[in-house]
Amino acid sequence: MAGNSFGQVFKITTFGESHGAAIGVIIDGCPPNIPLDLEFIQLELDKRKPGQSKITTQRKESDSCQILSGIFEGKSTGTPIAIIIPNEDQKSKDYDHNKDIFRPSHADFTYQAKYGIRDHRGGGRSSARETAARVAAGAIAKLFLNQYGIEVLAHVSSVGKLNASEVNISSAQDFIEKRESNLVRCADIAIADEMIELIDSVRKDGDTIGGKITCTIKNCPVGLGEPVFDKLHADLGKAMLSINAVHGFDYGSGFEGSEMRGSQHNDTFFTDEKRIVKTTSNYAGGILGGISSGMDINFRVAFKPVATIMTTQETVNVAGEASEIKGKGRHDPCVVPRAVAIVEAMAALVIADHLLRNNMYQTLK
């Protein structure tokens, strides 16, 4: 009820504050006999970790994870998988000035009001550090989805007003290579440098900037998603909106679809040479009535600019008195390059959960 769990069957519960002993996650419901490739999990974490390039925060954390349970001779056993990631390089002193003051557009004020107590060091539980636990869990979801050939592929599709062109994904490998070829993680290489320059210039101003991530899920089988409330896109939407700094989600035709006519928007069914039912267009974003149709699933996630900026801002302190604050510490000028791993992780968790949920009924169809 306190909201630290996600998923119904492939279910995760995360814990940990940014400046506590460790953060971590328990995965309950991972099927048995999935090979748990520790190297792969670490590689996923590395994509999210701080300090990886000049356009991310310069905080250095190795984010190395340890699996405490649920694994036997390299495979999942069907019992809970607990993963912990010890906290390092905490400069808690950097946050002493936050003790008695509410940072603008942070959660300091609302946590204090809700709980009457808060761990003010580095945002405590509201810190985006929590998302490292999601990435570790998402990596295990991906290893499960691998068994079915399902690929979850995200990249940065905009920074500020710089928009990438639509990327045609010929193969997962090609897409990932392109994306990882540049610091901003945009698969449209033509615009990546411009994005990097923009972030760098924003950083030099002591400012921050927002951006968008686009995600495609390939090879998702037909039938995932439960009517009425647990539509596949509703669960994807909740998953994305639960990520720090996300302010918007749309899928398929999305917000633009609201400007279209039915005659334009409807996707025409046809049967391909392998006798598989497909559609000529995909305004539906791979989901019909909340259930995956077999076409590519695609959606977009909008991130606001990071709230910590290096200029002086007016605010109030815990006594409600007018006060001033200036960002200290080491922060990201733009969150999207590191958030690609988080978006993929959350999407993988949703698909893994719905894959298992759908499994239950298949014996009697």
Added chain:
Amino acid sequence: MAGNSFGQVFKITTFGESHGAAIGVIIDGCPPNIPLDLEFIQLELDKRKPGQSKITTQRKESDSCQILSGIFEGKSTGTPIAIIIPNEDQKSKDYDHNKDIFRPSHADFTYQAKYGIRDHRGGGRSSARETAARVAAGAIAKLFLNQYGIEVLAHVSSVGKLNASEVNISSAQDFIEKRESNLVRCADIAIADEMIELIDSVRKDGDTIGGKITCTIKNCPVGLGEPVFDKLHADLGKAMLSINAVHGFDYGSGFEGSEMRGSQHNDTFFTDEKRIVKTTSNYAGGILGGISSGMDINFRVAFKPVATIMTTQETVNVAGEASEIKGKGRHDPCVVPRAVAIVEAMAALVIADHLLRNNMYQTLK
């Protein structure tokens, strides 16, 4: 697991197909001693019901509801409230042609694939008729929220490319009066007629068109929303995305916020004359770190155009063979005027649920 329930504490489960005996809802977790004003519930249903104006479907259904349980001498008792809405004016014959064919951009194909069986009459469970049950439940949530002075206020903010101006809500009454003064339910009266004309012209073409609804929640107390996954906006997003035809959701600065800089986007705290902490701007949309801040909560919901159009479309039949289909029956040219009641209902359900969830901890703050 099968996805027909919503909410954790103030929890609803809906049932019913468009052409079955009845649809309905059970509300489990409604607090005791709430006056259940049946007239109000019916008025809310009337805003959603078909046949209410020339720009909605001409299907006539009274959508009159009956409360079967959970009420005693006009008040809730804390036990489950069951509401049924009998189905009427079903022209099931209108749907005979759907039996063996998949309507483009409908859920026929995915339901058949998932379950191996479907009630093809009028979309069955995937019909938007299911949302009448949500509106009835949402009306009870509103009656609960009334005890706290919380107001949930939505209106049509765009039809196709026609956008309303931002509406300054001086009072709930004034807002509702303006909105209900026109058939399209837009509180910006200046553009309402244009919207109506557009819908009417689209209807004459046998076509449909999308639109957007904007919703504001006023007087929401500080503290609603649970970290990490059950952030208030994540639950609002899931609620909205679970409504038929919704393709997008954003809140506060939303998608536009992704183009902004932190120095623009941050909301400055101040203390007002009543010693209440507020912010000068509200790009946060009334939610900080997933928890309500006491500022107005606002969000937008994008609806795709209705899939049933009156022109001939190519598709496949259940055998996968190329086929043609032409919309029959009585359908909406644009869903947003009737969907205003649904958006408000789902928002009220989310707030009611989080109000109770937050209550649990307040004794020990």
Added chain:
Amino acid sequence: MAGNSFGQVFKITTFGESHGAAIGVIIDGCPPNIPLDLEFIQLELDKRKPGQSKITTQRKESDSCQILSGIFEGKSTGTPIAIIIPNEDQKSKDYDHNKDIFRPSHADFTYQAKYGIRDHRGGGRSSARETAARVAAGAIAKLFLNQYGIEVLAHVSSVGKLNASEVNISSAQDFIEKRESNLVRCADIAIADEMIELIDSVRKDGDTIGGKITCTIKNCPVGLGEPVFDKLHADLGKAMLSINAVHGFDYGSGFEGSEMRGSQHNDTFFTDEKRIVKTTSNYAGGILGGISSGMDINFRVAFKPVATIMTTQETVNVAGEASEIKGKGRHDPCVVPRAVAIVEAMAALVIADHLLRNNMYQTLK
């Protein structure tokens, strides 16, 4: 949260007061394509209905049920199945004297204290009438279990101090025939008449008496039950303890097992002629580590005597003042003959739920 739902996947939510318009249930998660035999559902309800014999309450209710949704051409569709049972023969006047007084060993006092309001007519929501909804849902669970050959077989194993001998179940049909051959529903025919006489004599005293029900589940596949908290017997125990008047549950060796030594209690494994692993004894009650072993599952349920007696008792009224009360109306002298149907229904619901839960993992074993 408010506790009117049961099950995780094959999930029911019941509603309704004894003297409201109707009671009922929604089943969410019933797999598609199960033949829904309405006659069978009614027969199950008839076993629980009041007025069926001289040793049950003389209240007459037909308890005829109606399915409102989730059925198409005689089969389940995978969507929620809503069933209502209208209330009849309510003599609410019989309960006027309960308005301001707390009946001893009833829930009047605790409901009033918890909710500050209660429907005093016939116990409202706390009435055992609620269990009719469970029996209807349980009948559908049985129809599902039929597909797997699983049988749930309960009977009255004691009334007061009269204990039936252990019954060897040669076949489900034989067991049911024996049980239904007498009014008390005891499959040990040798003692049934004595039990009936005892109940009849207690009834003539204006008194009531307790009893026990023993249940066996045959042909349950290996693997049902989830560690650690959702052990199969833990869920069976909760299911039984949630039935009105139940004060105890044990399985396998049960309470007697606590007096035994390990060397007596351990069940020896062997492999039978069909290469199936079995045990020579079954003190484990068909469940090892919370997971079904393939042996018969068996458990016992203890019911206290019905609280409504026809003699004058001291109590307090709602103002806390000393008062007197004498049972009116038509009540059961002993609840177990009618409760056999309820025990079977709840057991069937638990097994159906765990069968589906176990299904999820089977693809990857």
Added chain:
Amino acid sequence: MAGNSFGQVFKITTFGESHGAAIGVIIDGCPPNIPLDLEFIQLELDKRKPGQSKITTQRKESDSCQILSGIFEGKSTGTPIAIIIPNEDQKSKDYDHNKDIFRPSHADFTYQAKYGIRDHRGGGRSSARETAARVAAGAIAKLFLNQYGIEVLAHVSSVGKLNASEVNISSAQDFIEKRESNLVRCADIAIADEMIELIDSVRKDGDTIGGKITCTIKNCPVGLGEPVFDKLHADLGKAMLSINAVHGFDYGSGFEGSEMRGSQHNDTFFTDEKRIVKTTSNYAGGILGGISSGMDINFRVAFKPVATIMTTQETVNVAGEASEIKGKGRHDPCVVPRAVAIVEAMAALVIADHLLRNNMYQTLK
């Protein structure tokens, strides 16, 4: 879904195998501002830990726990509390002989059948070692209940056929002193020595023996428990039945109540000098209609004898072939002395959960 979580609001998820790196628990939903007394938590763990006396297993584990999150300056913050207990003194070699064989009355066979893989070392996840995590979580629940003066008090009420007399609890302190004055943890000092001798003699035989634990909850407020399925005793029953080796649960009059008449069994209400409604007897066990009445809550839990015995037993191996096994390692001859802490922990968790659930509605009563 996979069953490693317990509770709705004060919710725990446990993880860990007996021979993995660590076991542990996450508590989600603990209210903020509860003083987390680490010494108290450790003392509770010490009551459960192995090696504490001659009548328990001689395995030595310090069972020292570490809190990783959810604590700030000695108090809970309302965020998830993660606790880990590293595994020590694992003699995994002791279990090599279990790899290919199914121990009688253990979960080896059912885990293998369900998952197709198992951690055979020491029972893996099915080991009672998992209950240490419950005791740690239960200690925090007790610290929460302390704020309300609620006491959870269990002791060993039988070993084999040796039954303690009913203990009149004058004060929690007195009860605990008596119980802790002897190795078997029986508050009826008169019989404790006999129990200890019995266990010791059974141990010398290489055998094991069952027993019962009786638990009383004092000062529980009126109103805890949710109708219909989440009755307080149903949740207590599930909690107890989820503990390893438990085969039975009853409360109040329990199984004996099934032999009584209503005229004996009904508890008479009266109002005491403080204007509090009480009952003269307490056959109801402090719970009416599933809701706490304010009287003492009491229940009994039956434990089967430990399955690991030091004599040779027949069984089958993983290939289904007849085989023999003899217990090795260090095991408990009787589980109840150590299980007192587990019963109290699970009871405290149930009460904490229902206290918070009941809180939600109290604003509107």
